[in-house]
Amino acid sequence: MTMRPSPARAPFVAVAGLSARMLAQSAARAGLRVVALDVFGDRDTREASELWFDIGGGPLSIDAARLTDALERSARLPGMIGWIDGSGLEPFVAQLRSAPGLPRFIGNSVDATAAVRDPRRFFALLDELCIPHPPVAFTRPAAPQGWLAKRADGCGGTHVEPLPAVTDARVPAQVYFQRHSRGVAMSALFIAARGSARVIGFAHQLTCAMGNLPFVHAGSIGPIELPPAVEVRVRAAIAALCARVGLSGINSCDFLLDGDSFELLEINTRPSSTMTLYETASPDAWARGLVASHIDACRHGRLPAEPPRATWRAGQQVLFAPRPFAVSQAFSDACMCDPRCRDVPMPGTWVEAGQPVCTLIVRAASVDAVRHALDAQHTLVLQRIETCHEPCYEPDCAFIHCHS
Numbered sequence: 001m002t003m004r005p006s007p008a009r010a011p012f013v014a015v016a017g018l019s020a021r022m023l024a025q026s027a028a029r030a031g032l033r034v035v036a037l038d039v040f041g042d043r044d045t046r047e048a049s050e051l052w053f054d055i056g057g058g059p060l061s062i063d064a065a066r067l068t069d070a071l072e073r074s075a076r077l078p079g080m081i082g083w084i085d086g087s088g089l090e091p092f093v094a095q096l097r098s099a100p101g102l103p104r105f106i107g108n109s110v111d112a113t114a115a116v117r118d119p120r121r122f123f124a125l126l127d128e129l130c131i132p133h134p135p136v137a138f139t140r141p142a143a144p145q146g147w148l149a150k151r152a153d154g155c156g157g158t159h160v161e162p163l164p165a166v167t168d169a170r171v172p173a174q175v176y177f178q179r180h181s182r183g184v185a186m187s188a189l190f191i192a193a194r195g196s197a198r199v200i201g202f203a204h205q206l207t208c209a210m211g212n213l214p215f216v217h218a219g220s221i222g223p224i225e226l227p228p229a230v231e232v233r234v235r236a237a238i239a240a241l242c243a244r245v246g247l248s249g250i251n252s253c254d255f256l257l258d259g260d261s262f263e264l265l266e267i268n269t270r271p272s273s274t275m276t277l278y279e280t281a282s283p284d285a286w287a288r289g290l291v292a293s294h295i296d297a298c299r300h301g302r303l304p305a306e307p308p309r310a311t312w313r314a315g316q317q318v319l320f321a322p323r324p325f326a327v328s329q330a331f332s333d334a335c336m337c338d339p340r341c342r343d344v345p346m347p348g349t350w351v352e353a354g355q356p357v358c359t360l361i362v363r364a365a366s367v368d369a370v371r372h373a374l375d376a377q378h379t380l381v382l383q384r385i386e387t388c389h390e391p392c393y394e395p396d397c398a399f400i401h402c403h404s
Contacts, residue, residue: 009079010031010032010033010079011032011033011079011080011081012032012033012034012035012050012074012077012078012079012080012081013027013032013033013034013035013080013081013082013083013084013106013291013295014034014035014036014037014071014074014080014082014083014084014103015027015034015035015036015037015083015084015086015291016036016037016038016055016067016070016071016083016084016085016086016089017037017038017085017086017087017088017089018038018039018040018060018062018086018087018088018156019038019039019040019042019045019086019087019343020036020037020038020045020049020086021036021038021040021042021044021045021048021342021343022086022271022273022275022276022342023036023084023086023271023291024036024045024048024049025044025048025289026275026279026289026290026291026292027048027084027289027291027292028048028049028289029279029287029288029289029291029292030288030289030291030292030295031288032081032291032292033050033079034048034049034050034051035049035050035051035052035053035074035077035080036048036049036051036052036053037052037053037055037067037070037071037074038052038054038055038056038086039054039055039056039057039060039061039062039088040056040343040345041054041346042343042344042345042346042358043332043336043344043345043346044336044342044343044344045343051074051077053066053070053073053074054066055067055070059352059355060355062088062089062092064092067089067092067096068096068099068102071083071096071102071103072101072102074103075101075102075103080103081103081104081106081295081299082103082104082105082106082295082299083102083103083104083105083106084106084107084270084271084291084294084295085105085107085270085271086270086271087155087156087270087272087273088155088156089270090117090153090154090155090270091153093105093107093113093270094110094113094114097110098110106249106294106295106298106299107248107249107269107270107298108247108248108249108251108269108270109246109248111246112245112246112247112248112269113269115244115245116241116245116247116266116267116269117152117153117267117269118152119136119138119150119152119176120138120176122266122267123136125241125244125245126264129237129240129241129244131237131240131241131264132261132262132263132264133263133264133265134178134179134180134181134256134263134265135178135179136176136177136178136179137176137177137178138176138177139177140163140177141163141177144162144163145163146179146180147162147163147177147178147179147180148160148161148162148163148177148178148179148180149161149162149163149175149176149177150175150176150177150178151174151175152174152175152176153174154174155217155268156216156217157207157213157215157216157217158213158216160213160214160215161212161213161214162180162212162214163177178265181256181258181263182256182258183256183257183258183262183263184204184256184257184258185204185205185207185215185254185256186202186203186204186205186224186226186254186255186256186257186262187202187203187205187220187222187252187253187254187255187272187274188201188202188203188234188238188252188253188255189201189202189203189250189251189252189272189274189275189278190238190242190250190251190252190253191249191250191251191290191293191294191297191303191304192242192246192247192248192249192251192297192303193248193249193297193298193301193302193303194301195242195243195246196239196242196243196303197238197239197242197247197303198303198304198306198307199235199238200278200290200307201222201223201224201274201277201278201307201310202222202223202224202225202226202231202234203220203221203222203223203224203274203277204220204221204222204224204367205217205219205220205254206218206219206220206221206317208320210354217273217318218317218318218320219315219316219317219318219359219360219374220273220274220277220315220316221277221313221314221315221316221367221370221371221374222274222277222278222281222313222314222315223277223278223281223310223313224367226257227259227260229260230257230260230261230262233262234253234255234262237253237264238253241253241267247267247269248297248298249271249294249295249297249298250270250271250272250275250290250293250294250297251267251268251269251270251272252267252268252272252274253266253267253268254266254267254268271290271291271294273316275290275291276314276316276342276361277314277315277316278290278307278310278314280314280316280361280363281310281312281313281314281363282307282308282310282312285307285308285310286307311365312363312364312365313363313364313365313366313367313369313370314361314362314363314364314370315360315361315362315364315370315371315373315374316342316359316360316361316362317359317360317374317377317378318356318358318359318360319356319357319358319359319360319378319381319382320354320355320356320357321351321352321353321354321355321356321357321385322353322382322385323353324350324351324352324353325350325351325385326348326349326350326351327345327346327347327348327349327350327351328347328388329347330388331347331384331385331388332344332345332346332347332349334384334388335358335381335384339361340360340361340362340373340377341358341359341360341361341377341381342358342359342360342361343356343358343359344358345357345358357381357385358381360374360377360378360381362374362377
């Protein structure tokens, strides 16, 4: 993705999450100066940002004190318009929104977030609006088979476990139980403002199993065409929720698609990783990046125009390390100059088995072509892990790095 150089006097915006790369690149496309706060500090995140703060608190976790300190320091920058939350900040956002000395939060209000993130309020609201969802319970079901335990403040599928695997009899306040239903995992990305919503598109969610976690987020493919009758009902459900709750900016709706029916699972009240699909599939439609539309909706109550029907499809897939390895300069360079790689780790990074290495991004004319391209790219990057060591002794290694 080509970045527009940000003018020296352009406003600053801070973007924060487990990984801030997606938000940083999108904000840079809008001509904003970016401050990125995340736990990875990947090369392309730093390339899109003027400043980067490490907010890591351990393997794939955020330290609340470091996050707060980084936001306080960001607030002192001239022309700082505010900060945007990404994945992984769910446990922190409510407190940070009202904390003194921080940049203005650009996102949903406390009440709007609670209305769809508090499971007791959310599922009662779905029932009131006649929006279908899997059965839920707030006390541990006596017969656990077929039930899932979910944390309301989690993300990325790491908050979902089969109930039979949960041995702790004590149930934390953020945990509720949901019946495991049939269907294809889907997501709708939408932008909300002043009680209205603009649906950007629908995507197929990719998941993988890790230990006791059967639904870890591994990527997405889209935009996907839904059966027309289902699309009408999903759009109506999103419109009804936005009218009732007053959501703002970019949000996403996770649901299960089963033939001509759907069941709504949850609302994510922040920009979703599926943003990348639509910016990749239709770059002309989102020339300023979707973060610009998020800011317009939150600060000015403006929705973007109805996006044109996409003629291309895009896919993104997280590549997880098959074994522990140290990222070499050769491997990092190879991925950095590969347009199908994002979240490129810095040389010297140690990656444990099962941890994310990078994200693969492809664009093709059909969903099947996207799947084939992701498979090919996955194989290529796995090959780089095995062959691009430091120092590199293969005579053709430089060619492999940037032209494979």
